[in-house]
Amino acid sequence: DSGVTQTPKHLITATGQRVTLRCSPRSGDLSVYWYQQSLDQGLQFLIQYYNGEERAKGNILERFSAQQFPDLHSELNLSSLELGDSALYFCASSAAGGADDEQYFGPGTRLTVT
């Protein structure tokens, strides 16, 4: 157990809908990362937050947004969902968000868009 928690574990929704994925980092970690894992794209970095502020952005679609709250938990919002958004979404956390910080992953949320 990495100490990173994610909810829900599974999510099934229809195209066009909006969902929110939630992540709580390990105790003491200030930085949160979101990744998408799909069969064709592999593990792709989406976005990073550090102590409530966006720090780095990857290949995140405009339909997706995220935020980190004062209690350091983070939410990833996915809107106008398409079939191709079906994937595993992982949250990771690190102590200080540096380039060589160890990142610890949560168990993931499996999103199925029908």
Next chain:
Amino acid sequence: GENVEQHPSTLSVQEGDSAVIKCTYSDSASNYFPWYKQELGKGPQLIIDIRSNVGEKKDQRIAVTLNKTAKHFSLHITETQPEDSAVYFCAASSMEYGNKLVFGAGTILRVKS
């Protein structure tokens, strides 16, 4: 941007044998190289990492080597056991890429007993 290539894509070994997975990266600015193990239905688990000021690091049956000149790094697992069967990912990180990890495509390791 950074690109990480990982080989082989699948690897089958007999229990007790060694397994080696290799990765190459494109950008010389990369300075942190973690390895993750992912079991079915679980998130990636950090198993070992190496930083650019070190050439080799070992933790029990697992070791990682780094060749910065050639821009490649490798994972070595000795005395493999059935519970080592999983998907292994290498990754590279650099401050120039905003601290993000760029992952290889993964290696499916099967340890036959």
